[in-house]
Amino acid sequence: MGRSSSSGLSKSLILKGLQCPKALWLAKNPPTFDFPPQPDLEAKFQLGTEVGILAQQLFPGGIEVPYEGLSFPAQLARTKQLIDSGAQVIYEASFSFSAIFVKVDILVRDGAAWQIHEVKMGTGVKPVNLDDVAVQHYVLNGCGLSVSKSFLVHIDNSYVRQGAIEVDKLFAGEDISRKVAARQQSLPEIVAELRETMRENDEPDIDIGPHCTDPYQCDFIPYCRQHIPENSIFDLRGAGINKFDYYQQGIIRLEDLPLDKLNKAQRQQAEATLNRQDSTDTDKVKEFLATLWYPLCHLDFETFNTPIPKFDGTRPYQQVPFQYSVHVQQEAGAEPQHFEYLAPPGVDPRRELIEQLLAVIPAEACVLTYNQTFEKGVLRNLAEQFPDLAEAIKLRLANVRDLMVPFRRRDVYRWQMRGSYSIKEVLPALVPELSYAGLEIADGMAAMQAYHEMCALKSGDELDRLRQAMLEYCRLDTLAMVRILTELGDIGEHS
Ligand code: SF4
Structure with a gap:
């Protein structure tokens, strides 16, 4: 999980240049352009750091060369000192060759040579990871170190937590030595070309293409797509x-x-x-409405997922619910009754959440979701986790219906939906007066982020404000479903 130096040709700049030389040039020569705000990557970065630190336990007893508080030359000097003094394992070892600075997540002595262990939050090896490690291998060789093997340490998403995290089960290490070695020959030439690009006075003449999003979403897309x-x-x-x-x-x-x-x-x-x-197939809408019954409960979960499972019985990246909103209608068109749950910070929310949900949704009620795959997945996981409630959960599961269906099938299509059947596009097209605009939390990612922030707070005004914003967002999701269903009802009636 290394970081790049602020000058020279760092590993991350090389990876950027491999994706697109123009992106490298623009990174060095930022254009005067009003870029839209970027999503906050701090939380992702924080998670990456946590994963990196946990993976160090695979090779206990190592010594870290910290990034914070040490200049680049000091990091290099500290690394050299550790190597010379016989250290067996070094975390974040730092090297520079040909003005390329790299940090190796975990460096392990292997006789007269060294093993590179690069830690990633993903669940497998991607080609870009091979390039990443190949640059490290190149720099280490340039510094006179021999690399015996290279490994990509990633998350094994089949791991199920029970008790303390078992690092040897949470992580899987794949030997990528052969593929990394195969990239060594071409690297000097690639690096020379990238340096040449950086020296150019004019912006490289490279047009947009599939490379703009592969392997990463390029930061300069709004600039390059102005035309x-x-x-x-x-x-x-x-x-x-x-x-x-x-x-x-x-x-x-x-x-x-x-x-x-x-x-x-x-x-x-x-x-x-x-x-x-616009287009509407009223027969199809009627057919869909005929699959629903009352009482009808509009259900929406908010969930979080993390690479390091937080609770017993969960896997890496499993969706763990921390909030729901339910609007219950006793009959078609009736004023709905609202129920909600938002977990207190820092506790396993699952048992309390499902017990309260089962009390809100009658066993015989129709359970309406928007994208049933998600809500069904959450309910199935809860049934697995709590065998004593499994029967009751399964009764609700059997009654799940999906409000997304008529929009995915395009039984109802409005030109403003722009080809999408997401509730975020369907709602403003069908019910323009109800909107997510202006909400502090306006999508599931923001809700997940807010939950993590909430867990870091014990009490106080900030916690109250966050909780309020989260409740408002989740409530709107199911209120939106009520209003969309009303619109469908009107279409069915007035045909
Ligand atoms: S948006 Fe595309 S063309 Fe522009 S710099 Fe990025 S990758 Fe290159």
Whole structure:
């Protein structure tokens, strides 16, 4: 989980340059451009640090070369001192060769040579990880160290926590030595080319393409896509045409695209957008409404997931619910009654949450969700965790229906939905007066982030404010479902 130096050609700059030389150049020569606010990556960075520190326990007794509080030369000097004094394991060992600075997550002495162990939060080896370790190997060799083996240490998501974390089970180490060695030959040339790019006075002439999001979402996309007009081929959702094939032929606007080349879904989106045209299949809507019954409970969970499972019986990245909102309607069109739960900070919320939910949702009620896969997955995990409640949970599970269905099937389509069936697009198109705009928490990611923040607070105004914002957001999710169902009811009635 190493970091880059602020100058020179760091490992992260090399990886950026491998994805796109223009991105490297722009990183060194930031353009004057009003970039939209970036998502807050601090929480992700924090998680990465936690995972890195935990993985050190795989090789206990090592000595760390800290990043904070030490200059780059001091980190290099400390590393050399540790190596010379016979250290067996070094965490965050630092090296520089040919003005490339790297930190090795875990460096393990292996006779006269050394093993590199690179720690990642992912659940497998990606090609970009091989490049990452290849740069480390290159720099270590340049510094006169021999590398015997290279490993990618990643999360094993089949691990189920019971009691204290067992690091040897949470992590899996894959030997990537051969693939890393195979990249060594080409690295000097690649590095020379990247240096050449950095020295250029003019911005490299590289157009947008699939490389803008592979392997990472490039930071400069808004800058490089300034010439893309509204209603372009890039607005088309889902699988279908190869957009960059058309882009390279100069076909960028939807109106210039031969519509007969599009599949049914994309054609419908394009035609609806161009003609501002809505469509409704009332028979299909009626059919869908006939699958529901009352009392009807609109249900939404908020969950968090972490690479290091927090509670017994959970796996890495398992969705753990900490909040629900339920709006109950006794009959079609009836004023709903609202119920909610938000876990207190820092406790395992699952037992209390499911007990309260079972008290709110009658066993015979229809349970309406928006994207049932998610809510069903959460309920199944809870049934597994609490065998004494499994029967009761399964009764609710059997009654789950999915409000997303008529929108995914495009039984009801509004041109403003822009090809999406997400509730965030469906709600403003169908119920414009109800909106997520202006909410402090406006999506599931923000809710998860707020939960982590909440767990770091014991009490006080900030905690109260956060809880209020989280309750408001989750409540809106199920209120949105009530209102969308009302709209569907109106369509069914007025056909
Ligand atoms: S947006 Fe694409 S073209 Fe522009 S710098 Fe990034 S990767 Fe390169």
